[in-house]
Amino acid sequence: MTDLIQEIEQQEYIINMGPQHPSTHGVLRLVLSLKGEIVKNVEPHCGYIHRGIEKMCEKLTYQQIIHLTDRLDYLSAHINNAAVCLLVEKALGIEVPERVKYIRTIIDELTRIASHQLWWCSFGMDLGGLTCFFYGLRDREHILDIFEETTGGRLIQSYYTPGGLMKDIHPNFQKRVKDFIKYFRKILPEYDQLLTGNVIMQARSKGIGKLSLEDAISFGATGPSGRGSGFACDVRKLHPYHLYDKVNFKEILYQEGDTFARYKVRMDEMWESMSIIEQLIDNIPEGDFTAKMKPIIKLPEGEYYQRVEAARGEFGVYILSKGDKYPYRVKFRSPNFSNLSILNTIVPGQKIADLVAIGGSLDYVIPDIDR
Amino acid sequence: MDLNIYDFTSFTKWIDTSLHEMMSPFWVTACEMTIIGVAILAFYAVVGLYLVYAERKICGFMQNRVGPNRVGPFGFFQTIADLIKLLIKELVIIKNADKFLFNIAPFIIIITSFLAIAAIPFAKGLHAMDFNIGVLYVMAVSSMGVIGILLAGWSSNNKYSLIGAMRSGAQIVSYELSVGLSLITMVILAGSMQLSAIVDGQAHGWFIFKGHIPAFIAFIIFIIAGTAETNRGPFDLAEAESELTAGFHTEYSGIKFAFFFLAEYMNMFIIASIAATVFWGGWQPLWISGWDSFNHVMAWIPPFIWYISKTAVVIFIMMWFKWTFPRLRIDQLLTLEWKYLLPINLFNVLLMAFIVLKGWHF
């Protein structure tokens, strides 16, 4: 009898989370070994939305690649596009007009806020607070309205082109952005009231899913996930692009490394993004919205690497060009792919509910993992 | 207080005697049971459907939306459309499931929630059955629902369902204690377990005012534990949509799923009506000593309205919980019960007994 009990104790209860599961934020599949409620081991299986974008890019011109980087991390689409545009501009030695830099910085930060809003919705929903979902998406619509007026699209706009922008901003742009900042400064404390200060939320996130600084560096966990562990990895500070060397902003760092720290990093980043926008929105200089570009872009032979700070971390593009109008090899260093690999380090020993909370705090976008 | 105009006792007596004139006692019993059964069934269906509708509208209100508004005026027939849809949906037969238990589980859940209604007094004399141990009966019956949940989770042959069922088992067994003890506190004050007697005792002041501090503590605990017992957010661990897809009823489709769905709302209704009955005076109007004309106006409002509106307020509070709080984790849930609610509750029982002994209540 005792043998039998021991044998049963040894056995693991294996469940499949995903590919269709409400809390994996897409088609990620996690194979969990459980012991009661406690997760013993978690094995991520990705690739359910692997679309072969890197291969497709080898048959596309540089202007066309923009349309695929949109669809990698669709929540920070503009920022991903900026990486490719900056790379091409750097390779060709083009200096974009000052106006473009201003607009790009503002739109990047708006994208970051929109992305963090959506993260906040889904994080709240993962914890079981369904109302968060509606609050976050309600405010996100305001940003999408601004985008829609200027770019014509809601989610995927392909607004940046190598050398500048697709078209100039809408005359209302500045006014609407200012209105939004005013509105959102009032609304953001509501988020804190609803979720941040909640006892249940704090009990469920503090001390859960601790990621040490060494692990964060070794796993290459960047973005808010890394900065929650004290890893100073903000590309905007380390390798400033656009106008980030001219504006004042803090790099948000928390040392705890738990779910709550990652949560706080994102909440604080929204404030920082707003302050960045406020510094720029009144000073957009007049000028062209694009530099003079040839219709066919041929990068000089060589290797190029450009990184930007996407909403989820460091997004890098590596391009090897052989002098053609098509790149020879394109590699996207997607932040989520590295962030995913920390899962098996921080989850074991926690409960299923914690796994969901940790997953929410790492903020996956599955097409970005799978490319 | 002149409540005789709303007294249903004579009405039920009249039905009873006129039936006795017509047929033999056996048939009278059969006939009365049928009438009561049909009445409660109709009540059950209407309340269940409109609670679902109310929940949708309330959650819409809390989330800056409108909620259903296309089917009928203000979407009033939305849940009826849902019911029709669920009625004709295919019942999926699960391979390797324990067929007998799988099929019987939704019925257990819906029957237990059905049984509990029998003991609740809707107005004076409007009572399916007036047990002298009414409080005990309601508690016993409503906690039987967990058997249905456990069976559903076990027999589905689905791992998520099993986890959901086990969570639900642990949760309901724990919180049953708090529900029971907080009711016992009120039984000490009322001096009776008969629900009609408890209501009668509140003709001159509801127990929540009469029993002041301990009654208030008991009410808070009852609401928390009651929410947990109905598996509603923030204690909806058995379903936990973001963790276990749909928890114990993952594999159920069509009308069997509707049973679970409906039973959840009915359990909420039962918990709310017990709270209204035991703490807020059931169908008794608001009575404030000295304000005679005010009391008279209050007494003119029919008791059924009083009862329904009190229940509605409690239900609204429970819905408010669900749409505000994030979900607890299973260990935090049990900690809350065993380390906080239970000791406070035990102390509260003592306090209430002491107050009743000393006669310090109003």
Added chain:
Amino acid sequence: MNNEELKQTILSILPSAVFEENTQFLTIQIPADQIHDFAKKIKESETISFDYLFCLTGIDYGDSLGVIYHLRSTKYRHEIVVKIKTSDRETPAVDTVCDIYKTAEFHEREIFDLFGIKFNHHPDLRRILLDESWEGHPLRKDYIDEVNIVER
């Protein structure tokens, strides 16, 4: 530390390193069999301490396959690119660095999946993005799939 000093330090660690000219980062070519030792040394070295592998790229050069490591020091904030080439296309194999940089575990699985480069001593070398039953390695230049690919 500027690039010139970095060059000297690296040459003292690995004299056989070949430096490339006119590149964005300091780029070195090293023999494929030395990558594990080299990575361990530059990570543990107090003076350069490359502790953050931010990009790991597989590449098909035509005649051979290659792996590119983008490394960075979080302490000194300097960067380096290390390139290795495999000797052939049929049985490409290099040593893993995933015991040094944990992020390499997933990235190496991806390269194995898409390029077919085998990483010796990797703890769990399986396909990560494609099915287990997938044939071929799609990011190689000679990959042909007439069923799925619609050429343009």
Added chain:
Amino acid sequence: MGVKIKSMKDADFKDNETLELFKETDGNIFTTTIDNILNWGRSNSVWPLTFATSCCGIEMMAAGAARHDFARFGIEVYRASPRQADVIVVAGTITNKMAPVLKRLYDQMSEPKYVIAMGSCAISGGPFFYNSYSVIKGVDHLIPVDVYVPGCPPRPESLLYGVMQLQRKIKAESFLKKQFKKNVTTNE
């Protein structure tokens, strides 16, 4: 069924007489009335499955959120379990690895079930049609699609319109006849 949804005018949507004209006229009054009631219930309660693979999923979420509010049409209850869902909105690209999973999800749903292909990826492969080695060129290769909602990604309004088209399609169906036919075939 000789019903063409496209040929219906927008105004006919609420008009049950026109719907009846579209039905085959061999049914008697009794079954038609019951059918109308059933179809009213079914079309007003279309519960989607929470299933999203990529970008379109965000627009689906936006459609359910405060501004667009799916719930108005009775599409509120997003069910996470396929057993309880009526419609699967294929929002996003389906790859070769995902295809068996999608097929299985569709099989797990209980009858009557519907499919909405949302976005150009689900319709035809969209931007990933050319040169991609792993994308399924249209979800209709796998499961029968009822409504196509074009766009990349479609706006929430488009999705709402798509669901309304699905509701029209349901209204033009004859549930009883379908059941009867099914029984006949199984008896043989």
